[in-house]
Amino acid sequence: MGKRTERNTESRRDEPYTLRAAFRPVEASSRKAMIERTVPFIGANLRQELWEPGVYGGVVALRMLAQTFHTQVPEHLATHLFYFALPLGLRHKVDAQLFLREGNQSEAAGLIEQQARLLGQAQYAGVQHTWSSVATLIEQVATLEERLIAICKSW
Numbered sequence: 001m002g003k004r005t006e007r008n009t010e011s012r013r014d015e016p017y018t019l020r021a022a023f024r025p026v027e028a029s030s031r032k033a034m035i036e037r038t039v040p041f042i043g044a045n046l047r048q049e050l051w052e053p054g055v056y057g058g059v060v061a062l063r064m065l066a067q068t069f070h071t072q073v074p075e076h077l078a079t080h081l082f083y084f085a086l087p088l089g090l091r092h093k094v095d096a097q098l099f100l101r102e103g104n105q106s107e108a109a110g111l112i113e114q115q116a117r118l119l120g121q122a123q124y125a126g127v128q129h130t131w132s133s134v135a136t137l138i139e140q141v142a143t144l145e146e147r148l149i150a151i152c153k154s155w
Contacts, residue, residue: 035103042100042108043152046145059149062142069135082126090119105155111148115141 029037049058056064068077093116100109118137125133 031102035099039100039103039105040155043149043155046149046152059142059145062138062145066135066138066142069131069138073131078126078129082123086119086123086126090116090123093119105151108148108151111144111151115144115148118144 046058049056049060093112097109097112097116100106100112118141122134122137122141125131125137
């Protein structure tokens with residue numbers, strides 16, 4: 001159904017996106033109950049590294065990104081990361097750590113908070129075009145991600 005197009009070594013989907021709205025609750029659930037049901041699935045999502053052929057996530061993607069910053073940084077990648085993806089990722093990290101704190105997972109929340117700080121530093125370094133610093137910071141985020149995955153195994 002969907003077709004992939006290649007442009008500047010960057011793949012993107014060339015298919016419609018379905019916006020889902022008007023959700024209806026199936027059952028009444030408190031925020032606490034929702035968090036308790038969700039927390040066990042977090043580890044599996046963190047461990048998923050190959051989302052589909054050629055689309056990576058998790059530690060593998062972070063290590064690949066760090067390697068890119070050690071070698072050659074395409075301008076379109078830098079622009080996308082430092083003005084869109086990293087600010088959005090930082091927002092998600094802040095939300096995730098608050099969610100985990102509500103779920104009594106303070107150790108995991110602390111690691112995510114550290115990742116957010118490192119990503120903020122990487123954004124600043126990237127805007128300054130200090131690529132080796134960006135690479136080092138992204139590697140540190142990957143190391144924290146590995147620790148987070150290990151913690152999640154016990155949930």
